[in-house]
Amino acid sequence: MPGPKNPNSEDSTPESEHQELSGDRKIPxxxxxxxxxxxxxxxxxxxxxxxxxxxxxxxxxxxxxxxxxxxxxxxxxxxxxxxxxxxxxxxxxxxxxxxGTDRKINVALIGVGHLGKALLSYGGFNRQGFRMRWAFDIEVRDKTIGAEKVPVYNISELEQVVRRENIELVILTVPAEAAQGIADRVVGAGVSAILNFVPKRIQTPPHVKVHYVDLAIEMESLSFYLR
Amino acid sequence: MPGPKNPNSEDSTPESEHQELSGDRKIPxxxxxxxxxxxxxxxxxxxxxxxxxxxxxxxxxxxxxxxxxxxxxxxxxxxxxxxxxxxxxxxxxxxxxxxGTDRKINVALIGVGHLGKALLSYGGFNRQGFRMRWAFDIEVRDKTIGAEKVPVYNISELEQVVRRENIELVILTVPAEAAQGIADRVVGAGVSAILNFVPKRIQTPPHVKVHYVDLAIEMESLSFYLR
DNA sequence: GTGACATTGTGAAAACGTTCACAAGGTCCC
DNA sequence: GGGACCTTGTGAACGTTTTCACAATGTCAC
Ligand SMILES: NC(=O)c1ccc[n+]([C@@H]2O[C@H](COP(=O)([O-])OP(=O)(O)OC[C@H]3O[C@@H](n4cnc5c(N)ncnc54)[C@H](O)[C@@H]3O)[C@@H](O)[C@H]2O)c1
Ligand SMILES: NC(=O)c1ccc[n+]([C@@H]2O[C@H](COP(=O)([O-])OP(=O)(O)OC[C@H]3O[C@@H](n4cnc5c(N)ncnc54)[C@H](O)[C@@H]3O)[C@@H](O)[C@H]2O)c1
Incomplete structure (x- = not known):
């Protein structure tokens, strides 16, 4: 038999009890x-x-x-x-x-400031299984951002666009005061994954997964190790 | 006695055996x-x-x-x-x-691209115990960045400026191929803390602390939880 | 084919981190 | 000043994550 044995062609073990994707016991x-x-x-x-x-x-x-x-x-x-x-x-x-990155996941970014623009201009995500093609701000200064011309919507259109475009993941780069309010709104519109760059913990229902990227904490904890 | 007892004025316990900052046993x-x-x-x-x-x-x-x-x-x-x-x-x-954030720590950023510019334009770090006033790139397109007018140096001046300005922490936002080379150079020039945004593990001597900020991983792992 | 070799998958052990639960000790109102 | 009340600091229990170590299993050169 040429090449290594493909461990998944046919079934190798009598009972194929591997839980695949569904039925997963808790994965850390x-x-x-x-x-x-x-x-x-x-x-x-x-x-x-x-x-x-x-x-x-x-x-x-x-x-x-x-x-x-x-x-x-x-x-x-x-x-x-x-x-x-x-x-x-x-x-x-x-x-x-x-x-789940073998399909395209629709992503919106909220808060088109310094950080938001940098993320929108980054081609990497779109290459990697994400479709980051929607941006929102309270004040639309540019109609589109970056080489990929991501349109910037007024925040008043948030729920409508999120529902219409089936946006599943939201990146938050708004000022701290706005974070909780925006989070409530996107969750209300059906989003269940948030990547939060805002240095403020947000409250969400249990089915919503929030990941924090906290640059200040990374810097400060590095500082600690400088003796 | 008015106000709460200050637990550190005078000594409260017979033997002041708290290990303070020095003598620290390993802190997780x-x-x-x-x-x-x-x-x-x-x-x-x-x-x-x-x-x-x-x-x-x-x-x-x-x-x-x-x-x-x-x-x-x-x-x-x-x-x-x-x-x-x-x-x-x-x-x-x-x-x-x-x-250690009660003193100012000198910080340089290397790789003034989309992400680098956003970080340089962010006032937050300078308010929080850091002095982020040096930037480097292989190609100097703007002399300074942001409202704080952070000067951009040519990467050839790296070692010289790092030593002269006593830069202790470096933020890496260069392309993946350049990361290891730049890391080697800044470590050689005496830097012992690196905040690495580049999605590539870098090798450093044991005394150097590297923290990774990996946005792709945050996004992808969120994707997993979208059922 | 056969056998020396490489590398997996996984129980068991070790390391690490979190939560419980409560004695010790200060607060602060009367 | 006294006593009910609160909240700390911390051993011990618990849970999770990492590492060790090795039998099982497939490879590959001859
Ligand atoms: N820029 C950085 O490098 C950096 C680093 C660490 C953390 N952060 C955090 O990221 C967030 C954004 O930082 P920034 O530097 O890009 O700030 P910024 O002020 O440049 O951008 C914030 C953007 O959010 C918009 N906004 C305000 N209220 C809004 C609302 N209710 N709805 C929609 N949009 C709204 C503003 O118009 C602005 O465009 C902040 O919370 C900041 O603390 C930024
Ligand atoms: N932009 C983002 O949102 C984002 C998100 C995740 C990860 N990253 C990572 O951050 C890094 C930077 O991303 P970016 O989007 O800012 O890229 P970019 O191309 O906009 O910027 C990179 C900068 O580094 C400079 N550079 C190249 N080689 C150099 C060298 N040897 N020495 C000094 N400077 C050099 C380039 O001139 C450029 O200005 C990349 O590794 C990328 O994968 C970026």
């Missing part, structure tokens, strides 16, 4: 973040025409322990081949499917 | 990050003329457990007063001292 949040890290590393390998990779190699590249890499992947199935490693392209595809 | 990184969170919450309270706060109140504001707040603070000494809580202004000052 840290595992999910590393999944995303693995995906990126695999993408780089693929670009360099590397076809297999071992947990040890992946771990080294990312500064992790190889057992951790194996354990993380084992949450989702048996992707590796003993004595061989992991097939790069295949694993990448599977991880993207698990993360 | 997560504790340091929360310290920074506490500082910000205390600043807000102070602005509103609140003079005392309990661990329960702080915890609620930040979405934490009150025992955790107390335990975090207890790493650094006895700041609270039983039956009263913590004196806001005083605790804020002490935490800033512990974090």
């Amino acid at each position: 949040a840290a595992v999910i973040k590393r999944l995303s890290l693995y995906t990126r590393a695999l993408q780089n390998l693929e670009r360099n025409k590397v076809e297999k990779v071992s947990s040890t190699e992946l771990a080294k590249e990312l500064g992790l322990n190889s057992a951790q890499v194996r354990k993380d992947l084992a949450y989702f199935g048996q992707f590796g081949v003993p004595g061989f490693g992991y097939p790069v392209g295949e694993l990448r595809k599977k991880l993207k499917h698990i993360l | 990184a997560a504790v340091i990050k929360r310290l920074s969170l506490y500082t910000r919450a205390l600043q807000n309270l102070e602005r509103n003329k609140v003079e005392k706060v309990s661990s329960t109140e702080l915890a609620k504001e930040l979405g934490l457990n009150s025992a955790q707040v107390r335990k975090d603070l207890a790493y650094f000494g006895q700041f609270g007063v039983p039956g009263f809580g913590y004196p806001v202004g005083e605790l804020r000052k002490k935490l800033k001292h512990i974090l």
Whole structure:
């Protein structure tokens, strides 16, 4: 048989009780973040025409322990081949499917200030499974932003556009005072994932997932280690 | 005696064995990050003329457990007063001292692109204990950036300026290919703290602390939770 | 084919971080 | 000044995450 055995063609184990994507027992949040890290590393390998990779190699590249890499992947199935490693392209595809970035997710950014403009001008997200094509501000200074000409809507149109365009994820880059109010509105319009750059904790219902990017905290905690 | 007892005026306990800042046993990184969170919450309270706060109140504001707040603070000494809580202004000052943000830390940003410009234009850092007044790029398109007119130097001047201006912390916003090379250079010039926005792990000697801000990973891991 | 080799997947152990629960100790009203 | 009340600081319990270590399993060269 040529090439490594594809661990998922046919069924290998009698009872295929791997919980796939549905039925997942609780996956630690840290595992999910590393999944995303693995995906990126695999993408780089693929670009360099590397076809297999071992947990040890992946771990080294990312500064992790190889057992951790194996354990993380084992949450989702048996992707590796003993004595061989992991097939790069295949694993990448599977991880993207698990993360849900093999489909396009519609993203809106709210608060087109300094930071908001920088994020809108960044092509990276659109390449990576996101469609970041809507921006909102309380004051529309430019009709569109960046080379991709993302239109800027008045914040009064928020709910309407979010519903119409099926926006699932929102990036918040508004002033601190506005954050909670905007969060309430987007959640009301059906959004259940928020990436919050505002240095203020927002209250949301349990089904809404909020990730914080807090630059001040990163800086200050670095300061601590300067002796 | 009017006002709450200041737990640090004179010595209260027979043996003042609190390890203060020096002699610190290992403090978990997560504790340091929360310290920074506490500082910000205390600043807000102070602005509103609140003079005392309990661990329960702080915890609620930040979405934490009150025992955790107390335990975090207890790493650094006895700041609270039983039956009263913590004196806001005083605790804020002490935490800033512990974090090292009660002095100004010189910060340089390298890679004046979309993201770099946004960060340079953000006044927040300069208000918070940092002096972010140096920028570097391989190609100097503007002499200065933002309202604060941060000068942009050619990257060839990196080592010279870092040494001369005693720059201690560097923010990296260059393309992925350039990150390791630049990291090597700034470390060689004496920098020991790096905030890396580049989605690529960099290798540094053990005394150098690197924090990563990885926006793609935040987005992708949010995607996972969209069912 | 066969056997030496490589690497996985995973229980068990270790390390780490969070929460509980309560004695100790200050507050502050009467 | 006294006593009811609050809130701290912290051991111990608990839960989570990481690392170790190795049997199981597939590879690959001959
Ligand atoms: N710029 C940075 O580098 C940086 C760094 C760390 C944190 N942040 C945080 O990110 C947020 C934005 O920062 P910034 O520097 O881009 O600020 P900014 O003032 O440049 O941008 C804020 C934008 O939000 C808009 N806005 C205000 N109220 C609004 C509302 N109710 N609805 C919609 N839009 C509204 C404003 O018109 C403005 O365009 C702030 O909370 C800031 O603390 C920024
Ligand atoms: N813009 C974003 O929103 C965003 C989001 C996530 C990650 N990032 C990451 O941040 C980094 C910067 O992103 P960007 O969008 O600002 O890119 P950009 O291309 O706009 O900016 C990069 C800047 O670095 C400069 N540069 C290139 N090589 C250099 C060198 N050797 N020394 C000094 N300067 C050099 C370039 O001249 C340019 O000005 C990238 O690694 C990107 O992946 C950016």
